[in-house]
Amino acid sequence: MLRNVPVISVAHLQKRYGSFTAVSDVSFHVEEGEIFGILGPNGAGKTTTVESLQGLRSVDGGVVSVLGFDPVTHAAEIRRRIGSQLQESALPDRMKVWEAADLFGSLRPTGPDWHELIADWGLAEKKDARFGSLSGGQQQRLFVALALANDPQLVFLDEMTTGLDPASRRVAWDLIRQIRDRGTTVVLVTHFMDEAENLCDRLIVVDSGRVVATGTPQGLIEEYGGGVRVRFSNGGADLDWLREVPHVHDVARERDRYEVRGDGPVLAHVAAALVAHGIAPVDLRQERATLEDVFLSLTGEAE
Amino acid sequence: MRLLAKMSWLEMKLFLREPLTVLFALALPLLVLFVMGGVFGNEVDAEFYRGIGAMDYYVPAYIALVTASVGLISLPVHIAGNRELGVLKRYHASSMPAATVVGASVVTTFVVALFSAVLLVVAASLGYDIGAPDSIPMVVAAFVLSALLFASLGVLLGAVLPNSRAAQALGVLLWFVMLILGGAGPPPEVLSGAMDVVGQATPLRHAIRTVQDGWLTLDAGLSWLVVGFIFAVATAAAIRFFRWE
Ligand SMILES: Nc1ncnc2c1ncn2[C@@H]1O[C@H](COP(=O)(O)OP(=O)(O)OP(=O)(O)O)[C@@H](O)[C@H]1O
Ligand SMILES: [Mg+2]
Numbered sequence: 357m358l359r360n361v362p363v364i365s366v367a368h369l370q371k372r373y374g375s376f377t378a379v380s381d382v383s384f385h386v387e388e389g390e391i392f393g394i395l396g397p398n399g400a401g402k403t404t405t406v407e408s409l410q411g412l413r414s415v416d417g418g419v420v421s422v423l424g425f426d427p428v429t430h431a432a433e434i435r436r437r438i439g440s441q442l443q444e445s446a447l448p449d450r451m452k453v454w455e456a457a458d459l460f461g462s463l464r465p466t467g468p469d470w471h472e473l474i475a476d477w478g479l480a481e482k483k484d485a486r487f488g489s490l491s492g493g494q495q496q497r498l499f500v501a502l503a504l505a506n507d508p509q510l511v512f513l514d515e516m517t518t519g520l521d522p523a524s525r526r527v528a529w530d531l532i533r534q535i536r537d538r539g540t541t542v543v544l545v546t547h548f549m550d551e552a553e554n555l556c557d558r559l560i561v562v563d564s565g566r567v568v569a570t571g572t573p574q575g576l577i578e579e580y581g582g583g584v585r586v587r588f589s590n591g592g593a594d595l596d597w598l599r600e601v602p603h604v605h606d607v608a609r610e611r612d613r614y615e616v617r618g619d620g621p622v623l624a625h626v627a628a629a630l631v632a633h634g635i636a637p638v639d640l641r642q643e644r645a646t647l648e649d650v651f652l653s654l655t656g657e658a659e
Numbered sequence: 660m661r662l663l664a665k666m667s668w669l670e671m672k673l674f675l676r677e678p679l680t681v682l683f684a685l686a687l688p689l690l691v692l693f694v695m696g697g698v699f700g701n702e703v704d705a706e707f708y709r710g711i712g713a714m715d716y717y718v719p720a721y722i723a724l725v726t727a728s729v730g731l732i733s734l735p736v737h738i739a740g741n742r743e744l745g746v747l748k749r750y751h752a753s754s755m756p757a758a759t760v761v762g763a764s765v766v767t768t769f770v771v772a773l774f775s776a777v778l779l780v781v782a783a784s785l786g787y788d789i790g791a792p793d794s795i796p797m798v799v800a801a802f803v804l805s806a807l808l809f810a811s812l813g814v815l816l817g818a819v820l821p822n823s824r825a826a827q828a829l830g831v832l833l834w835f836v837m838l839i840l841g842g843a844g845p846p847p848e849v850l851s852g853a854m855d856v857v858g859q860a861t862p863l864r865h866a867i868r869t870v871q872d873g874w875l876t877l878d879a880g881l882s883w884l885v886v887g888f889i890f891a892v893a894t895a896a897a898i899r900f901f902r903w904e
Contacts, residue, residue, distance in 0.1 A: 412752060412904075435754035445749035448741070450676040455669055460753055462665055502753070 363388050363423060363510055363541045364409060370417030371404050378404045380565040382418075386558075391532065391542040393552045393559030393573075397655050401565040402545045403443050406512050409543075410440055423510060439508035441499045443515050443545070449488030453479055453498060456487065457505065464506035476531055477501040478524065492519040500528065504535065511535065514545045529555055549648040563655045573647050580654060581645030583619035586626050588637035590614060601629045662756075666763035674767055684733060684771050688725045688779045692717070696787055707846040709877055714787040716846070718780065719798070719874040723805045723866035724843040725775045729768045730809025731816070731834045735826035737764055738817025742904065751903040761901065765810045772806050790875075797873025801883075805866040808886050811893035812862065818901040837863035862889050 362385040371379040379401040386392040394402050407413045409422050411431025420426065425433045447456055457470035474480055477497040482490060490498065496519050503511055513532070517525045525548075532555060536542055546552055552559055553573045561569040561576075569576055583605070592612045599607055602625050604618040616626050623642040630637065675681060699713035708716035738761070741747050750760050783789055792798045813830075820826045838844050840854055841863030850858055858864050865882035872879035 410752060412748070432754065435752065440752045442745070442748065442752055445745040445752070447749060448673055448744075448746055450673050451669070455672075459665060459669060462662060463753060463755065499749075506753070 361388065362386060362421075363390075364392075364543070365421050366405075366409070366418065367420070368418040369405060369408060369415060369420060371401070371408055371413065372416050378565055379408070382560075382562065382565070382567050384560050384567060384570060386541060386543060388541055389536060389539060390557045391536050391544060391555050393556035394543065394545045394562060395547075395549075395552055395559055395651060396562035400562045400655075402562055403514055405562070406514055406543060406545055407442075409434075410438060410512060411435060436506075437509050439503035439506060439511035439540075441496075441503040441511075441513045441516055445499070447487040447498075449486060451487045452483070453485055453487065453490070454483045456498065456502060460502045460505040467505055467507035470505060473501045473504060478527065493521060493524060496520060497524065497528070500531075508540060510541045510543070512543045512545075515547065516544065517546070517548060517551060525551070549646065549651060553647045561651060561654050568654050569650075576650050577645055577647060578619075580650045582649075582653075583617055584622045585643045586616040586618075586623050586640070587643060588614055588630075588640040590635055590637050595635075597633075598626065598629065601625050663759050663762050663766075666755075666759050667766040670763045670767040671770060674771065680733060684729055685775050685778060687728060688721055688775055689782055691724070692721055692779060692783055693786065696783075700787075707848050709847075709871070711875060711877075712789075713846075714783065714789050715875060716871070717843075718783045718787075718789050719792075719870040720843045720867045721779055721783075722776045722798075722802055723863060723870045724838065725779060726772045726802065726806040726809045726866065727837060727843075727863050728834055729772045729775065730806065730811075730813040731837075732813075732827070732830040733771070734764060734768045734810060734813030735816035735820060735830050736823045738814065739820045739826035740823030742817075742902065743822040745904075747903045757901060757903075761814055761897075765814065768810050768813065769806050773802075776802060792874040793876045794873045798870060799873075801866070801869035801873050804869065804883075804886050804890065808862055808866060808890040808893070811890050811897055815893050815897040815900065818897050837861045840864075842867050862886065865889075 364384075364386040366385065367383045369379055369382040370377070382401065382405055384392075394405065396402050404413065408415045409420060409427055411427035411434050415428060420428075422434050423437055427434055453474065454470075457474050461467055461470040461473075474483060477500060479494065479498060479501065482494060487495065487498070496516070500513065500516050503513065516532075517528050520528060529551065532542055532544070544551075544556060556573060558570070558572050559576070560567045569580065571579065589612045594609070595607060595614065598604055598616055603620045603622045604616055604626065606617045608615045608617075616622060623640075627640060630640070695717055696714055699717075707713070738747075747760065816826060816830060820829060840850065840858035841861040842858060843863060847855065847858060847864070862885075865885040868877070868879040868882040869886055871877050872882070
């Protein structure tokens with residue numbers, strides 16, 4: 357397969373609604389077989405961005421290519437090859453689950469068998485239920501299943517797990533990984549940091565219509581997470597010599613509790629140094645910033 | 660084509676699952692028929708009804724009226740409502756062709772109008788002494804053209820109106836104006852000058868004349884052309900203005 361040919365490339369995407377600029381400068385690329393995350397606070401422009409890529413919205417600026425097509429001029433070509441779970445859409449209330457699956461499945465007769473798809477997404481018993489009678493999470497799972505009904509090369513999932521219970525979310529993650537393993541590229545818009553951390557190979561953080569960070573979840577944590585913190589408690593003496601330990605930048609103490617900041621293998625060096633000084637705290641532990649900390653600091657919502 | 664067939668079948672099932680809509684589509688024409696029949700009977704009065712019996716006049720007129728009620732009310736409410744809810748957006752994102760989505764609604768509308776018209780004719784021939792159509796092919800042709808005319812107007816309304824409430828309001832208003840002034844209510848002969856001019860401008864007036872033309876061998880004049888012309892214009896406009904969201 358053509359590795360390293362981006363499935364999606366976006367350069368300086370811009371989109372205005374009237375005089376309001378929803379997306380002012382978004383650039384990124386997605387490679388084949390990736391699960392690519394788009395994170396950002398409410399109103400950041402995530403949905404606008406992914407819907408522009410699907411040719412569902414006109415764009416006001418930038419160069420975009422999806423599967424080699426321009427969504428402005430070749431939207432139909434793109435839509436035929438992608439799957440999409442929209443943040444907001446609906447089916448007729450009186451349409452039954454199997455009818456929807458059958459209908460969307462017949463768009464691509466060579467696609468997966470809809471019975472299996474429905475079963476994968478936990479809707480086998482709801483086959484004959486009307487769309488309007490499904491719970492929010494069941495409707496959501498149906499939409500994800502329908503997004504896969506045409507055996508897409510690329511699938512857009514806009515808040516796929518919003519409204520799912522914890523068990524269903526785990527199942528959804530597994531299913532998404534399986535889809536990726538079969539070669540489908542996935543673009544995932546999410547508000548769940550654990551989801552992004554678990555699922556995404558790379559991600560961007562968008563804020564106010566701009567990309568504020570790009571990288572792997574681990575890479576972002578290392579870059580923006582403010583390093584490593586090691587904590588322990590001990591008698592209350594000043595342990596200033598810890599500053600000389602490799603990889604340590606700083607030591608702070610509050611009564612008997614210590615916090616050592618640094619980066620890299622701080623824990624190992626601090627542990628060794630403490631033991632060498634005859635100190636063996638039972639609560640010695642390392643704390644790393646989470647993706648959530650990174651997200652909050654990047655999008656200015658920490659305070 | 661297979662997709663259109665599947666979608667149409669599905670649309671018809673969805674239609675049947677809405678009891679109130681079914682009742683409206685099938686029972687309303689019968690209600691109008693029996694009210695009017697009760698009032699006017701089928702006496703011939705040379706001054707009114709183009710010189711024929713009231714029921715001989717009204718039954719073909721109601722066939723046209725039936726196509727107008729499903730076309731002008733049910734169809735726009737359906738399309739605008741689906742846009743409002745995001746159903747059309749869902750179809751669009753999955754590359755369901757517009758021709759399939761709209762076509763299935765038109766097919767459903769057509770089938771409902773057909774059922775409703777047959778029911779009407781059966782009820783009328785049981786209840787009143789109405790004559791058989793002079794030319795069945797002409798009546799069928801007029802019915803098909805009339806159904807297409809109002810379906811195209813309905814798709815146009817559904818395309819330009821923002822939501823189902825607006826579609827319902829405007830659809831009912833247009834239908835009612837056409838009913839009164841188009842010749843499906845009071846006989847056209849009693850309409851005063853200005854009202855008759857407006858009546859002449861309603862598509863329903865011409866649709867009625869084409870059906871009556873086939874049924875009673877009356878001269879429909881230019882009405883066949885007018886119906887065809889409005890259908891063509893409305894279809895072009897509907898294609899031009901159709902929106903998914
Ligand atoms: N059709 C529209 N007309 C006008 N403004 C819009 C429209 N759609 C979105 N916006 C505005 O554009 C901005 C970005 O919206 P968008 O839906 O892309 O945000 P988002 O990042 O997906 O947010 P969320 O996390 O809440 O889903 C918001 O301020 C929103 O109010
Ligand atoms: Mg959104």
